[in-house]
Structure formats: C-alpha cells, structure tokens
Amino acid sequence: MKALVCVKRVIDYNVKPRVKADGTGVDLANVKMSMNPFDEIAVEEAIRLKEKGVVTEIVAVSVGPQKAQETLRTALAMGADRAILVMTDDTVEPLAVAKIIAAIAGEEAPGLIITGKQAIDDDSNQVGQMVAALLGRPQGTFANEVTVEGDSIVVKRDIDGGLETVKLALPAIVTVDLRINEPRYASLPNIMKAKSKPLANKTPADYGVDTAPRLKTLKVSEPPVRSAGIKVPDVATLVAKLKEMGVVA
Amino acid sequence: MSKTLVLVEHDNASVKDATLAVVTAAAMIGEVTALVAGSACDAAAAAAAQIEGVAHVLKADDAAYAHALAENVAPLVAGLMADYDAFVVPATTTGKNIAPRVAALLDVMQVSDILSVEGPKTFTRPIYAGNAIATVESSDAKMVITVRGTAFAKANAAGGSASIEAVGVHADSGLSTFVGSEIAKSERPELTSAKIIVSGGRALKDAETFASVITPLADKLGAGIGASRAAVDAGYVPNDYQVGQTGKIVAPQVYIAVGISGAIQHLAGMKDSKTIIAINKDEDAPIFQVADIGLVGDLFTVVPELTGSL
Numbered sequence: 001m002k003a004l005v006c007v008k009r010v011i012d013y014n015v016k017p018r019v020k021a022d023g024t025g026v027d028l029a030n031v032k033m034s035m036n037p038f039d040e041i042a043v044e045e046a047i048r049l050k051e052k053g054v055v056t057e058i059v060a061v062s063v064g065p066q067k068a069q070e071t072l073r074t075a076l077a078m079g080a081d082r083a084i085l086v087m088t089d090d091t092v093e094p095l096a097v098a099k100i101i102a103a104i105a106g107e108e109a110p111g112l113i114i115t116g117k118q119a120i121d122d123d124s125n126q127v128g129q130m131v132a133a134l135l136g137r138p139q140g141t142f143a144n145e146v147t148v149e150g151d152s153i154v155v156k157r158d159i160d161g162g163l164e165t166v167k168l169a170l171p172a173i174v175t176v177d178l179r180i181n182e183p184r185y186a187s188l189p190n191i192m193k194a195k196s197k198p199l200a201n202k203t204p205a206d207y208g209v210d211t212a213p214r215l216k217t218l219k220v221s222e223p224p225v226r227s228a229g230i231k232v233p234d235v236a237t238l239v240a241k242l243k244e245m246g247v248v249a
Numbered sequence: 250m251s252k253t254l255v256l257v258e259h260d261n262a263s264v265k266d267a268t269l270a271v272v273t274a275a276a277m278i279g280e281v282t283a284l285v286a287g288s289a290c291d292a293a294a295a296a297a298a299q300i301e302g303v304a305h306v307l308k309a310d311d312a313a314y315a316h317a318l319a320e321n322v323a324p325l326v327a328g329l330m331a332d333y334d335a336f337v338v339p340a341t342t343t344g345k346n347i348a349p350r351v352a353a354l355l356d357v358m359q360v361s362d363i364l365s366v367e368g369p370k371t372f373t374r375p376i377y378a379g380n381a382i383a384t385v386e387s388s389d390a391k392m393v394i395t396v397r398g399t400a401f402a403k404a405n406a407a408g409g410s411a412s413i414e415a416v417g418v419h420a421d422s423g424l425s426t427f428v429g430s431e432i433a434k435s436e437r438p439e440l441t442s443a444k445i446i447v448s449g450g451r452a453l454k455d456a457e458t459f460a461s462v463i464t465p466l467a468d469k470l471g472a473g474i475g476a477s478r479a480a481v482d483a484g485y486v487p488n489d490y491q492v493g494q495t496g497k498i499v500a501p502q503v504y505i506a507v508g509i510s511g512a513i514q515h516l517a518g519m520k521d522s523k524t525i526i527a528i529n530k531d532e533d534a535p536i537f538q539v540a541d542i543g544l545v546g547d548l549f550t551v552v553p554e555l556t557g558s559l
Contacts, residue, residue: 166428168424217383
C-alpha cells in the first residue's frame with residue numbers, strides 16, 4: 001500500500017514569532033524554518049508502517065514556496081521514497097491545500113494519507129479532515145496509535161478526557177498527535193542519499209485548484225501582554241497571598 | 250438576521266459545558282439553532298432547549314450518531330446548512346474533528362478557534378501559538394467556525410424554552426465504526442472548567458514523583474491537574490493533561506505552574522488565567538514574566554511545604 005505524507009514548511013518550533021510593525025503578518029524574513037513538528041511525526045509513522053511491511057512506498061507532498069523543497073528533502077532523508085512539491089508563493093489556505101492533496105491522491109491512489117494534526121503557524125487543524133471529506137473517505141484525527149488490519153485501519157485517538165478507538169475502511173486519512181512516536185533524525189548518509197531521490201515540481205494549476213484565499217486578513221496584532229507580578233521569598237508569604245486572594249481559607 | 254446552527258456537545262443524556270460558550274458566540278452572529286445529533290438523545294435535546302439564547306433545537310436521533318463519528322455527522326450538518334448562514338462548534342476534539350469535514354463539504358474555508366466576534370463575518374483568532382492575533386473576514390457565503398471556549402462567557406444552562414424538532418437522518422456512512430473509548434474517570438474537575446489548576450513540568454522527574462508532588466497539592470485545593478508538553482512527552486502523565494498550543498487551552502481563576510519553564514507553546518494555553526503562580530528554581534525562567542506571584546525555589550521542598558501549610 002502506498003502512503004502519501006503531507007508536510008509543511010513553517011517557522012521553527014523554537015523561534016518566537018514577531019508581529020510585523022505594519023500589522024500585516026508575522027515577520028518570516030531571516031527566520032529559521034523547519035518541517036512542522038506534527039508532520040515530522042507523520043513522516044515517522046509512515047516509515048514505521050513501511051518497516052512493518054504494511055506500506056510499500058512513501059510519497060511526501062508539500063504545498064508552498066520553492067524552499068519547501070528543503071522540507072521535502074528532510075522527509076526523503078528520514079525515509080520517504082519520493083516527493084512532490086506543489087510550488088506557490090501565495091498564502092494557501094487549508095481548503096485549497098486539501099483540494100491539491102485530494103487531486104494528488106486521485107493520481108497516486110494511496111491507501112493511506114498521513115499528516116500532522118495541525119501546523120504550528122496558522123494553527124488551523126483542518127487539512128486532514130478536509131481531504132477526507134473531499135475524497136469521501138474516513139478520517140482518524142489526533143492519532144495516538146494506528147494498526148492496519150487487512151482492509152481497515154484501527155486508530156486510537158487522543159480525545160478530551162481520554163482515548164477513543166475507531167476502525168476505518170481503507171483508503172483512509174490519519175492526522176497524528178504528539179504521542180504516537182518520536183521522529184528519528186536523518187543520518188548523514190541518508191541526507192546525502194536523499195539528494196538523489198526523485199522530487200517532482202508541480203503548481204496548483206497542474207491540479208486545477210484555485211488558491212485564492214477565502215479569508216481576508218484585516219490585521220495581525222500582538223496579543224495583550226501580561227506583565228510580571230511580584231516574587232515572594234518563601235512559602236509562608238505565598239500562603240498569605242493565597243489567603244488574601246481568597247484561594248484558600 | 251443571520252441564522253446559526255450550533256453543534257451541541259453531549260453524551261446523549263446531558264449537554265457538555267463546552268456548548269454554553271459556543272451559544273454565546275453564535276448569538277453574536279445570529280439566531281441560534283442547536284443541533285443535537287445522537288442516539289436516544291431526548292434528554293440531551295431537552296437540556297439544549299433550556300439553554301438561554303437557543304431559539305430552536307434540532308434533534309437527529311439515530312444509532313449512526315451515537316459516537317459523533319465525523320463521517321456520519323458531517324453529511325447531516327452539510328444538508329441542514331441549506332437553511333443556515335453559519336455552523337458554529339466548540340474547539341474541542343469533537344468539534345475540531347467534525348467542523349473541517351463540514352467546511353470542505355460546503356466548499357467553505359473554516360475560521361478556527363475564534364476569540365471574538367468583530368462583525369457579521371469578522372473574527373479574531375490566535376495564530377503562532379497565540380503569539381499573534383489575526384483579525385480575519387470570511388468571504389464565503391456560509392461560514393464554519395470553531396470557538397475557543399475560554400474566550401466567551403458561558404450561556405445560562407437554564408431559563409430557555411426552545412422548541413424541539415426531529416430532523417431526518419442519513420444512513421450510516423459505512424466508512425468508520427466506533428470500537429471503544431477509555432475515558433479517565435476522575436473526581437477531579439475537568440481542566441477546561443476547573444477553577445484552580447496545578448500543572449507540572451519536566452522538572453518533576455518521573456510519573457511517580459509527579460503524582461507524589463502535584464497530586465497532594467491539587468487535592469488540597471480541589472484543583473484540576475495539568476502538565477506541560479515536556480512532562481507529557483516524558484510520559485509522566487497522559488496526553489489529555491497537556492496544557493498548551495497543542496493541548497488544552499485553559500483560563501482558570503488560579504493557575505499554579507510547578508517546575509514549568511514557560512515555553513511559548515505552554516504559555517499559549519494558560520496565559521489567560523486570572524492569576525498565575527509560578528514555582529521554579531530558575532529565577533530567569535520565562536514563566537516568571539507572566540506570573541502574578543513567583544516563588545524561586547526547589548519544588549521538591551517548596552511544594553510539600555505549601556501543601557502542608559494549606
């Protein structure tokens with residue numbers, strides 16, 4: 001079974017984003033960019049399924065600028081077999097990304113589409129569910145554990161208050177949560193090897209997808225700032241403060 | 250006037266708290282119709298009809314909706330949306346699972362996790378883990394919106410008297426089946442509705458230490474227990490304890506952060522708490538920049554002492 005893994009190039013997890021002074025967005029110039037951490041987990045899960053003999057080929061897909069190629073090379077270095085970059089410099093909203101992924105799925109006919117549950121830049125948490133809707137296939141969101149059983153996949157999901165297990169008919173879409181695995185680091189030989197793995201360059205037009213945004217960003221601002229309060233020297237003072245606030249009797 | 254359809258989160262018998270804040274948000278957009286999709290869900294529909302601000306209740310009662318499977322609920326909602334301008338759901342795991350599926354069926358770009366309603370189609374929402382707030386305007390004819398519960402007041406759960414109408418149901422999609430669930434049974438308040446939360450970080454060392462340090466303090470205060478992503482990743486506590494960008498967003502009266510350095514992803518989940526108390530041995534930890542009261546010290550001596558003196 002073929003697996004399609006969708007990855008996004010985003011601001012690095014450890015970088016604190018700065019809002020542009022003119023309020024048009026977040027400053028991404030000269031900022032370290034990396035693969036969305038959840039997508040890294042998705043790539044890892046696909047590789048583990050390949051190591052188990054369930055998945056035969058892993059195709060990594062990214063929609064984004066030319067530089068998203070680096071993100072795809074990372075996926076290839078981790079263990080994906082080939083990659084497709086759908087290149088655009090425009091901001092592409094989750095709905096348009098989902099349409100592109102659905103169109104690629106139409107060509108590639110994967111048994112499984114895996115992606116992160118959300119990207120840490122726009123925090124939308126939409127693409128996987130939308131792809132599933134567009135393809136009329138089931139979705140296992142916020143996956144904590146997946147097991148392929150014949151023509152179905154059993155997905156244990158992280159939900160509010162605990163875990164839920166669902167069984168989905170393949171082909172299916174899975175979005176992964178944090179705890180499903182810990183992604184590997186690509187080894188130097190694999191990074192070298194990844195450079196010669198196939199990477200196809202496409203555009204949204206190749207898939208007939210209109211990426212014009214549906215949401216207009218009117219402004220981007222700093223969140224309200226919380227100022228630091230006081231420091232107390234010891235537990236007794238802390239308890240006194242808590243009593244003063246009425247937290248404890 | 251615009252008409253909104255609110256997805257009621259329920260367990261077939263009662264309505265979950267998360268729904269109440271969504272009713273408040275939806276009422277700012279238009280008239281509120283509450284959808285109760287479930288199985289043998291008369292009691293939940295009756296409870297939804299009592300929520301102040303709900304004008305109508307639609308009840309879709311079928312075995313297919315028993316576990317809120319997105320594959321079954323989304324087509325139901327997409328069909329009903331012919332009569333509504335906005336579908337509004339809580340940004341809970343249930344809502345986040347279903348809403349984008351509905352949005353794609355309607356060919357609409359969803360507005361996720363709104364913090365405020367600024368106009369008929371204009372909302373604010375957090376991006377980059379709450380490090381920036383975007384004001385966005387939808388250009389779609391219909392809207393699909395998920396609502397951050399802590400950002401809106403809860404509608405009164407009693408006082409309403411909406412009519413309840415049964416709606417036609419769709420057949421089971423046959424795409425997915427519910428196998429089972431493991432819901433942690435706890436006497437402790439749920440994180441998203443707790444008045445006080447005690448949260449632990451990586452400094453708690455391991456699961457046993459986390460339990461022996463954090464639990465007694467939480468017990469004394471009748472508090473919910475949370476954790477940083479680092480503590481969850483290290484396996485000290487289950488994932489649903491996680492507070493932060495990728496976990497739960499909380500805004501209790503008092504948030505006590507123990508051994509949590511205050512990574513931006515964690516702050517994103519708790520910085521709207523009314524009072525933040527931080528205990529950390531590193532006086533330069535970023536958590537102190539948002540804490541109302543900070544105590545620099547070794548949590549292994551400070552927390553037991555605190556627990557003992559309450």
